[in-house]
Amino acid sequence: MPTSPSSGAQEARLAVAARLREIMLDACLQGQELAALCGWNGAKTSRIINAKTAPSDKDIRAWCAACGADDQAEDLIAANRAVDSMYVEWRRLTRTGLRRLQESAVPLYERTRHFRAYSSRVVPGVLQTEAYATALLATVADFRRTPNDVTEAVAARLARSRVIRTGNHRFAILVEESVLYYRLGSVATMAEQLAYLLAVMSLPTVSLGVIPFTAVRSMWPVETFNIFDDAEAGMELLSAQVTVTTPSEVDLYARAFDRFKDFAVYGAQARSLISKAIDSLE
Incomplete structure (x- = not known):
């Protein structure tokens, strides 16, 4: 268990980011390809994967839809919302x-x-x-x-x-x-x-x-x-x-x-x- 709220939140952010990256790779997509499917630039994909930017609910749904993983969106959204209070x-x-x-x-x-x-x-x-x-x-x-x-x-x-x-x-x-x-x-x-x-x-x-x-x-x-x-x-x-x-x-x-x-x-x-x-x- 993390020793502070900030470290706990950061670990949770990294976990969400890692899961999104796995979903992208499982769909055999690269960052630029996913960005094109989602309608944003490649830099945004990179920031999300590296936990530099927290994705919105809309971002997660678009990401999962582009990867054919709509069934995983709600779990990821719930985990993402809970980061700062978990x-x-x-x-x-x-x-x-x-x-x-x-x-x-x-x-x-x-x-x-x-x-x-x-x-x-x-x-x-x-x-x-x-x-x-x-x-x-x-x-x-x-x-x-x-x-x-x-x-x-x-x-x-x-x-x-x-x-x-x-x-x-x-x-x-x-x-x-x-x-x-x-x-x-x-x-x-x-x-x-x-x-x-x-x-x-x-x-x-x-x-x-x-x-x-x-x-x-x-x-x-x-x-x-x-x-x-x-x-x-x-x-x-x-x-x-x-x-x-x-x-x-x-x-x-x-x-x-x-x-x-x-x-x-x-x-x-x-x-x-x-x-x-x-x-x-x-």
């Missing part, structure tokens, strides 16, 4: 604190109809209680040395989470059993959080699955990720937030989610695992 360091996102970061995601949550989340580390944000969110965000603020606006950030996160009870949304959420035992905050905080998980399981909009320690796996635990409809997937790394919108990459996370859900347990079995975690607090 990898953003937390220090850039949280330089004014955590509240604005919570608020910035509200439009995405409100327009998403099918929300899928997998977590191997913490209770997903939309299911967090006030005390749990406070303990988590306080730890985040301290570790990342952000301005301390934890109270405001928690309020913003809880306001964002209202989507599980309003509007036309469906939430499919999977957590590793270990999430139930990672203690953030006091015993009372964890007990309240786990009890809240039992409560939200009854909501018709929420499907909550727990992947047991004992599950026979055909997929290893991976980084926590969210999928918003089939349009976007987001991951939270220690150093940065990663967003992918390329259809093939979003599909990769969707396939991982489908594997995880097959060895999760639901309903009474999930309740039993959560209740067992509550009992362990005592």
Whole structure:
């Protein structure tokens, strides 16, 4: 993974440029020939291939059409659009604190109809209680040395989470059993959080699955990720937030989610695992 937003964006630009060059060569075309077919000069083709100029959506469609590769245009357009936002360091996102970061995601949550989340580390944000969110965000603020606006950030996160009870949304959420035992905050905080998980399981909009320690796996635990409809997937790394919108990459996370859900347990079995975690607090 790149060490900075700029290096990450440049690598993504180079990847798009390299793919366009491969498409041109696969069509047995040279730069000048492709330029003639697209109706621009050869210098533009050279700048695009060398990642000196970012192609527009129109450029990519023309390029793929000239090469007989129209079926690859949409993936390339999505990758090209995502270049500057696909990898953003937390220090850039949280330089004014955590509240604005919570608020910035509200439009995405409100327009998403099918929300899928997998977590191997913490209770997903939309299911967090006030005390749990406070303990988590306080730890985040301290570790990342952000301005301390934890109270405001928690309020913003809880306001964002209202989507599980309003509007036309469906939430499919999977957590590793270990999430139930990672203690953030006091015993009372964890007990309240786990009890809240039992409560939200009854909501018709929420499907909550727990992947047991004992599950026979055909997929290893991976980084926590969210999928918003089939349009976007987001991951939270220690150093940065990663967003992918390329259809093939979003599909990769969707396939991982489908594997995880097959060895999760639901309903009474999930309740039993959560209740067992509550009992362990005592």
